[in-house]
Amino acid sequence: MCLTVICTDVHTPSSGMLPGYVSGHYSYDEAHIDLPRLAVFAGARLYRDDVVGIDRAGGKVLCRNRPPLPYDRVSINIGSTPHLSGVLGAGAGGFVLVNDQLQTLTDLNIFAAGDIAAMPNYPLEKAGVFAVRMGLPLAGNLRRNVQGRTLHAYQPQSNWLALISTGNCYANTPLNHGAPEDSSYSASLNLHRASKTPVSANSRTRHLTPAP
Numbered sequence: 236m237c238l239t240v241i242c243t244d245v246h247t248p249s250s251g252m253l254p255g256y257v258s259g260h261y262s263y264d265e266a267h268i269d270l271p272r273l274a275v276f277a278g279a280r281l282y283r284d285d286v287v288g289i290d291r292a293g294g295k296v297l298c299r300n301r302p303p304l305p306y307d308r309v310s311i312n313i314g315s316t317p318h319l320s321g322v323l324g325a326g327a328g329g330f331v332l333v334n335d336q337l338q339t340l341t342d343l344n345i346f347a348a349g350d351i352a353a354m355p356n357y358p359l360e361k362a363g364v365f366a367v368r369m370g371l372p373l374a375g376n377l378r379r380n381v382q383g384r385t386l387h388a389y390q391p392q393s394n395w396l397a398l399i400s401t402g403n404c405y406a407n408t409p410l411n412h413g414a415p416e417d418s419s420y421s422a423s424l425n426l427h428r429a430s431k432t433p434v435s436a437n438s439r440t441r442h443l444t445p446a447p
């Protein structure tokens with residue numbers, strides 16, 4: 236199986252770290268994902284380009300600068316700011332409608348995940364929590380689809396942790412999304428710069444689902 240990643244950027248920002256990057260808590264390298272390195276790790280080919288369309292009849296991905304690229308399966312993961320006027324399967328709000336197996340409703344050989352995907356069965360917020368957690372099911376289903384096996388349904392988590400940076404290496408969590416019964420929850424977390432993980436929290440953090 237040959238995996239090709241086509242992306243506009245080769246250093247993609249980690250959006251959750253943007254406020255910390257602007258505040259000077261993180262360096263450029265800490266706040267950006269080195270896509271060439273990641274592609275080598277994953278054994279994928281990486282092309283830096285804009286995808287401008289998909290020729291479904293010809294089975295080709297159309298790029299701005301490169302010749303059309305033949306495909307067997309495609310996964311669309313272009314985030315939430317695309318120009319979607321003529322995009323395949325775009326539903327209300329311009330997002331691509333997918334089934335629980337993350338296949339587009341219009342073409343079962345084309346998948347979508349992350350912010351660009353809209354699941355009729357799960358009206359999800361556009362959050363990295365879901366984009367990240369869709370990764371494994373997406374990869375598994377792409378592989379199963381190529382091998383002619385039955386795909387697995389992705390079931391999003393029902394609650395998750397929201398952290399709001401207070402700008403001084405601390406973050407506040409005003410509520411546990413998706414769990415109204417716990418909405419009075421409030422804690423102050425010390426985000427340790429070196430580990431980028433909370434190192435102290437009050438005793439109620441045990442109720443929370445870890446963020447990705």
Ligand SMILES: Cc1cc2nc3c(=O)[nH]c(=O)nc-3n(C[C@H](O)[C@H](O)[C@H](O)COP(=O)(O)OP(=O)(O)OC[C@H]3O[C@@H](n4cnc5c(N)ncnc54)[C@H](O)[C@@H]3O)c2cc1C
Binds near residue numbers: 348349361363
């Ligand atoms: C400032 C900010 C802070 C945020 N903080 C948080 C947070 O703390 N926690 C949280 O859970 N979520 C957060 N989010 C939301 C989170 O960033 C998104 O939900 C998540 O990044 C979506 O991931 P994705 O892979 O779907 O898309 P993206 O991360 O947007 O990645 C899409 C990639 O596709 C590339 N691309 C786009 N169009 C094309 C094209 N035509 N051809 C080729 N490549 C293309 C882009 O260059 C980009 O690299 C934040 C968002 C912002 C803007």
